[in-house]
Amino acid sequence: MGRSAKRLRGDEKPLPHLSMTNTRPPLAPWVAAFLVACGGAASYGPTTPAPTSPTEIADLHDGARVTGLDDRRFDHQGYWDAVEPYLGGSVSSRVAGESAEGRSIRHITFGSGPVTVLLWSQMHGNESTASMALADMTRFFHDSPDHPLARRIAEGATVHMIPMLNPDGAERFRRRNAQGIDVNRDARRLQTPEGRLLKTVNDELQPDFGFNLHDQSAAVRVSGTDLGVAIALLAPAFNEARDVDDKRRRAMQVATLLIEAVEPLVGQHVAKYDDTFNPRAFGDLMGAWGASTVLIESGAWEDDPQKQHLRKTNFVGILAALDAIATGRYAEYDPEVYESLAYNGRRLPDLLIRGGTVAVPGIPVLEADLLVEYSMPLLEEGGMISDIGDLGTSEAQDTLDVDGLYLVPMSSALDAGGGLDVGAPAHFTVADDPEGRRVRFLFEGRPSTRR
Numbered sequence: 001m002g003r004s005a006k007r008l009r010g011d012e013k014p015l016p017h018l019s020m021t022n023t024r025p026p027l028a029p030w031v032a033a034f035l036v037a038c039g040g041a042a043s044y045g046p047t048t049p050a051p052t053s054p055t056e057i058a059d060l061h062d063g064a065r066v067t068g069l070d071d072r073r074f075d076h077q078g079y080w081d082a083v084e085p086y087l088g089g090s091v092s093s094r095v096a097g098e099s100a101e102g103r104s105i106r107h108i109t110f111g112s113g114p115v116t117v118l119l120w121s122q123m124h125g126n127e128s129t130a131s132m133a134l135a136d137m138t139r140f141f142h143d144s145p146d147h148p149l150a151r152r153i154a155e156g157a158t159v160h161m162i163p164m165l166n167p168d169g170a171e172r173f174r175r176r177n178a179q180g181i182d183v184n185r186d187a188r189r190l191q192t193p194e195g196r197l198l199k200t201v202n203d204e205l206q207p208d209f210g211f212n213l214h215d216q217s218a219a220v221r222v223s224g225t226d227l228g229v230a231i232a233l234l235a236p237a238f239n240e241a242r243d244v245d246d247k248r249r250r251a252m253q254v255a256t257l258l259i260e261a262v263e264p265l266v267g268q269h270v271a272k273y274d275d276t277f278n279p280r281a282f283g284d285l286m287g288a289w290g291a292s293t294v295l296i297e298s299g300a301w302e303d304d305p306q307k308q309h310l311r312k313t314n315f316v317g318i319l320a321a322l323d324a325i326a327t328g329r330y331a332e333y334d335p336e337v338y339e340s341l342a343y344n345g346r347r348l349p350d351l352l353i354r355g356g357t358v359a360v361p362g363i364p365v366l367e368a369d370l371l372v373e374y375s376m377p378l379l380e381e382g383g384m385i386s387d388i389g390d391l392g393t394s395e396a397q398d399t400l401d402v403d404g405l406y407l408v409p410m411s412s413a414l415d416a417g418g419g420l421d422v423g424a425p426a427h428f429t430v431a432d433d434p435e436g437r438r439v440r441f442l443f444e445g446r447p448s449t450r451r
Ligand SMILES: [Zn+2]
Pocket: 124, 127, 214, 215
């Protein structure tokens, strides 16, 4: 088969324009103005300020931050090596069970108050933000049990934490467990060791409050806005009718408190998670089983690929919530503030490669834009082609302008017959010519080797 490629753009053209545009929005001006006008914090609850304000809790985080968890892709060993020094003293711990592959799942306890709270994180192995925050909370409880905040929590509540519920998934930094099961869809069948463990602990403790801690897609905007979602909250429905009983109302009040507590750190980048009842999900069934449950989803924050800002945000929000739960202060919060929160909105694709000419060896070249979705969006790794063609009206998190350049697929991007399709790895030589000889840079799942 002969080459039928024809040059669409000649060398007489001016130098091709090549630039990356990041469309992740900064804090909206009105939000900044609002925060200034309110002295940095809104209040949706008690007229008297919290005894330890969210800003003060944020200051505590610097001293409580556990070292060794700066890369959010830590494994089971790395996590527990980092946390181990802070177990003991006022913090007790036990091995609650094992994962499918035999990794220990640990249960940390702090305080001895009458209100029982159960928090679990990283049920999805690649959602590690809250595990970092639970490590930092463990250190705070261990190092500073006499801090007024820690004392109030310990006197009013007993805090149970199960960080990294899915260590086999964490080992591979993937969502599912070693059996290929989404543990958060196993609340009914309880076929996974991890799901059974959580159910057993829940049945033993019969918690008053539950915190189901996850990470969501980095590309979601607050509905009706251009604001990226940093934190999404849900007081899950416990039945199809999405009824609000006292138990769910309490969860909504805690959610309102969380909106207030995280505001100094993430402003209005807060949304409500879809509240359709899912009878297979733990968060939803925990509600049905008796706990006032709140889901916290960590999304993304600008220039924070390791989610360290959201780690701190979790630390602040969860400690503020535990304080208010332990003292009963949460009951003064208005559930309507949570109810009126905008939902998670549209999800933008990760990258639009715009203005190039695709030159697949052996078939005619064509002017085509490409959409790329990363397997690791915040780290911009593992890009796969999700669309090819005239994508002039598409929006994406980032745009790579390759006007005047050729995208020559590498063999790894082509199917067995030498053709190109969506779903293929986004592996291209970006060049001045359709043969890919005068190379500008390589795109191997991400822009690399820029020349
Ligand atoms: Zn999740």
